[in-house]
Every structure is written in C-alpha cells, then in structure tokens.
Amino acid sequence: MKDETKCLHSGYQPKNSEPRVVPIVQSTTYVYDSTEEVASVFDEPTKSLIYSRFANPTVMAVEEKINALEGGVGAMCTSSGQAASLMSILNICSAGDSFISVSEIYGGTINLFSYTLKKLGIECIFVKSTDSDEVLEKAFKENTKAVFGETIANPALTVFDIERFAKFAHRHNVPLIVDNTFATPILCKPFEFGADIVIHSTSKYMDGHAVQVGGVIVDSGNFDWTNGNFPELCTPDESYHGIVYTETYGKAAYIIKARMQLMRDFGAYPAAHSAFLLNLGLETLSVRMNRYCENAMAVAKYLENCDKVESVTYPGLESDKNYPLAKKYLKGCSGVISFVIKGGREKAMKFMDSLELASNEVHVADIRTCVLHPASETHRQLTDEQLVAAGIDAGMVRFSVGLENIDDILADLDKAFAAVDK
Ligand SMILES: *Cc1c(COP(=O)(O)O)cnc(C)c1O
Numbered sequence: 001m002k003d004e005t006k007c008l009h010s011g012y013q014p015k016n017s018e019p020r021v022v023p024i025v026q027s028t029t030y031v032y033d034s035t036e037e038v039a040s041v042f043d044e045p046t047k048s049l050i051y052s053r054f055a056n057p058t059v060m061a062v063e064e065k066i067n068a069l070e071g072g073v074g075a076m077c078t079s080s081g082q083a084a085s086l087m088s089i090l091n092i093c094s095a096g097d098s099f100i101s102v103s104e105i106y107g108g109t110i111n112l113f114s115y116t117l118k119k120l121g122i123e124c125i126f127v128k129s130t131d132s133d134e135v136l137e138k139a140f141k142e143n144t145k146a147v148f149g150e151t152i153a154n155p156a157l158t159v160f161d162i163e164r165f166a167k168f169a170h171r172h173n174v175p176l177i178v179d180n181t182f183a184t185p186i187l188c189k190p191f192e193f194g195a196d197i198v199i200h201s202t203s204k205y206m207d208g209h210a211v212q213v214g215g216v217i218v219d220s221g222n223f224d225w226t227n228g229n230f231p232e233l234c235t236p237d238e239s240y241h242g243i244v245y246t247e248t249y250g251k252a253a254y255i256i257k258a259r260m261q262l263m264r265d266f267g268a269y270p271a272a273h274s275a276f277l278l279n280l281g282l283e284t285l286s287v288r289m290n291r292y293c294e295n296a297m298a299v300a301k302y303l304e305n306c307d308k309v310e311s312v313t314y315p316g317l318e319s320d321k322n323y324p325l326a327k328k329y330l331k332g333c334s335g336v337i338s339f340v341i342k343g344g345r346e347k348a349m350k351f352m353d354s355l356e357l358a359s360n361e362v363h364v365a366d367i368r369t370c371v372l373h374p375a376s377e378t379h380r381q382l383t384d385e386q387l388v389a390a391g392i393d394a395g396m397v398r399f400s401v402g403l404e405n406i407d408d409i410l411a412d413l414d415k416a417f418a419a420v421d422k
Pocket residue numbers: 080081082083106108109150154179181182200201202203204213214215
C-alpha cells in the first residue's frame with residue numbers, strides 16, 4: 001500500500017459485521033475464562049491484553065498505522081512527545097552511560113537531555129550538526145550508547161544529515177534515533193537513510209487539529225543489539241522471569257522491551273480516546289502535509305520578496321543554507337517558517353498584534369495558521385544580547401502555516417506588514 005492508503009487502512013481492518021471505524025475500547029482491563037488463561041497471558045504478554053497501562057486495542061491500531069507509515073517492525077505510543085524522547089533513551093541508557101545529540105533540537109528535548117537525564121546519571125554530549133568528522137569522533141566516549149537528531153529541527157529549521165550521522169553511529173556500534181515530528185513519514189522516512197529508531201511528538205502534524213498531546217516510538221528492527229554494547233537487551237530480564245529480548249523477540253527486541261519494561265513501570269500510555277482522535281488526524285495526514293508544504297512555500301516566497309523582512313528561514317527556498325539537504329531527504333519542507341522583521345522587537349510585536357487570521361499561540365503544526373514571537377514569549381527571560389548568542393533575533397517571528405486558502409493567509413500578512421509602520 002502507498003502512504004495515502006496506509007493512512008486510511010493500516011492498523012484496523014474490520015471483519016464481517018464489525019464497526020467500520022476503529023472502536024474506542026474504554027476499559028482498563030480484559031476478562032479471561034480461567035486462572036490458567038490469565039497465568040498464560042503473563043507468560044506471553046505480547047499475545048494477549050492484560051492492562052491498559054501498557055496496551056489497549058484502540059491505541060494498538062494507531063501504533064500499527066504509524067509503524068506501517070514509517071516502515072518499522074513495531075511502534076509504541078506514549079502520552080506525549082517528551083515521554084517518547086525520554087523512553088527512547090532510557091530503553092538503552094542507564095546511569096553511567098552517555099549519548100550524543102546534535103544541539104539543533106526542540107527546546108523541551110534540550111531541557112530533558114541536559115538537566116533531567118543528568119540527574120539520573122546519563123550524560124548528553126551536544127555537538128553541532130555542522131561539526132567536522134574529527135569533532136564528532138572526539139565527542140564519542142567509551143560509554144556512549146546512542147546518537148540523536150531531528151529531521152527538521154524545531155525551531156532552527158535545519159535539516160539533519162541522517163545518512164552521515166547513521167554512518168557515524170554505526171561505526172561505533174550504537175543506534176541513531178531520529179525525531180521525525182516536523183517531517184512526518186509523509187515527507188521523510190528516516191529508516192530508508194539508516195536511522196534505527198524514530199520518535200514523534202504526535203501532538204503536531206500527526207494529530208494536526210490541536211486536540212491532544214501524544215508521542216510514539218518506532219523500531220526499524222535493523223539494529224544488532226547483540227554487538228556487545230547492549231547487555232540489557234540480550235541477557236535475562238529479572239523483572240520478566242528471565243526473558244532475553246533478542247532471543248524471544250528477535251528484530252522487535254527494542255520496542256518490546258520498551259513496552260514490557262518501561263511502559264509497565266512508568267505507565268505513560270495514552271488513553272483510548274486520545275488514540276481515537278489521533279487516528280482521525282492520521283487518516284488525512286498525507287493530504288494535509290502536501291497542502292502545508294504548498295502553502296508554506298508560497299508564504300516563504302512572499303516573505304523573501306517583502307521589503308519589510310530582513311531574512312527568511314525555510315529549507316524549501318533555494319537561498320536557504322539547508323536547501324541541498326532538504327532536496328536529498330525531504331519530499332517537502334513542512335509548514336513552519338521563521339523570519340526576521342526589520343526594526344527588531346518592537347516592529348515584530350506590532351506585526352504579530354496586527355494579524356487577524358493567524359492566531360498568537362504557543363503551538364506549531366496546527367491546522368490553523370499560528371504565530372509565535374520567541375523573544376517576548378518562549379525566550380522572554382533572555383536579554384537581547386543573550387538572544388543573539390542563542391541564535392534568536394529580537395525581530396524573529398515563527399510562522400506555522402495552516403490549511404486556510406493561501407490568498408487569505410497572504411492578505412493577512414499584507415495587512416499586518418502595512419500596520420507595522422503606522
Ligand atoms: C513538540 C515537540 C516535542 C515534544 O512533544 P510534546 O508532545 O509536546 O511532549 C518533541 N520534539 C519536537 C520536534 C517537537 O516539536
């Protein structure tokens with residue numbers, strides 16, 4: 001099946017007289033005829049349902065759909081994108097380990113990696129995506145267990161050189177984990193370029209309607225966990241009557257361990273109702289992504305030709321420094337653009353407040369156009385000098401293009417730019 005078809009049909013195929021739409025199984029638990037059967041469920045927890053803290057039929061239908069879209073061997077949904085990032089690392093790193101991440105990633109992930117994981121004894125070593133091979137090699141340590149990056153970085157909008165970092169990770173016998181939130185599998189399938197694990201915040205384009213927060217981890221099944229670096233996956237798990245994940249589950253060892261061990265213990269699993277809503281979003285993902293790309297390209301070109309704009313960042317523009325990587329990895333550059341207004345903070349705020357159609361909110365990837373002014377909102381604690389050091393201009397606006405008619409979006413921009421000088 002092609003992506004458009006998978007969006008509609010993967011994960012749930014009703015049989016004779018069953019509901020057309022995936023049912024919401026709103027139940028914490030599942031009933032069995034005998035004690036013996038319940039006992040056997042504990043021996044084979046992947047075959048039957050036990051408890052909705054780590055498995056539920058509605059959520060599993062969505063997991064299978066996302067897995068099919070990414071081309072993996074298994075997926076596990078989480079209650080947020082943050083929970084997906086956390087568990088993707090905790091599944092292979094313990095106290096005393098380190099991992100490498102490029103620094104061009106989502107701010108919430110930077111907090112998680114630099115502060116919270118550090119408290120658990122796991123060190124994140126940050127490198128720049130543009131660092132030379134020598135610098136990357138030097139960053140690698142004896143205890144390094146993974147490499148992490150974002151396909152299209154939020155908010156930097158840099159494009160991750162997946163093949164280069166996959167080769168780097170594999171040279172050191174560790175997996176590459178890619179956050180594919182902004183691209184979605186419609187615009188990029190990181191497994192095709194050598195990534196081993198993909199994660200998403202499904203709160204963004206996958207849901208698309210700004211109705212629920214969620215995340216997902218997908219396993220390519222391609223990484224060899226028996227290479228000596230990952231004893232937790234290939235020696236007996238005492239918390240699961242001595243099961244050896246690589247022996248019992250083969251290619252799906254990573255994702256099954258994540259569910260049976262981490263999800264069992266942390267319980268950051270989505271509710272059935274949230275998964276139902278996510279599934280509705282996924283059904284139209286392909287159609288929506290293509291339209292986001294079209295609208296964003298038109299807005300980026302408009303901004304590039306606007307005399308009130310100092311600079312535009314959108315990897316789909318030929319003038320963008322990430323254009324060559326975008327050409328290689330992406331079928332489209334998604335819906336988020338950042339640009340700097342001439343005249344700094346004051347003009348940017350005037351512009352923002354003069355928009356009528358685009359709403360001022362702390363979100364991206366909504367079905368409706370929305371804007372954010374980092375200098376006075378998400379990064380407001382920084383001085384103008386600190387903002388410059390962080391690569392954020394006081395006049396920078398992050399513009400998340402929605403699915404409105406492009407003429408209406410451009411008319412709104414025209415009006416707001418005209419109001420800036422009044
Ligand atoms: C929003 C976001 C996250 C965090 O996801 P939540 O669902 O908000 O927890 C992680 N990565 C990227 C790229 C994001 O945009």
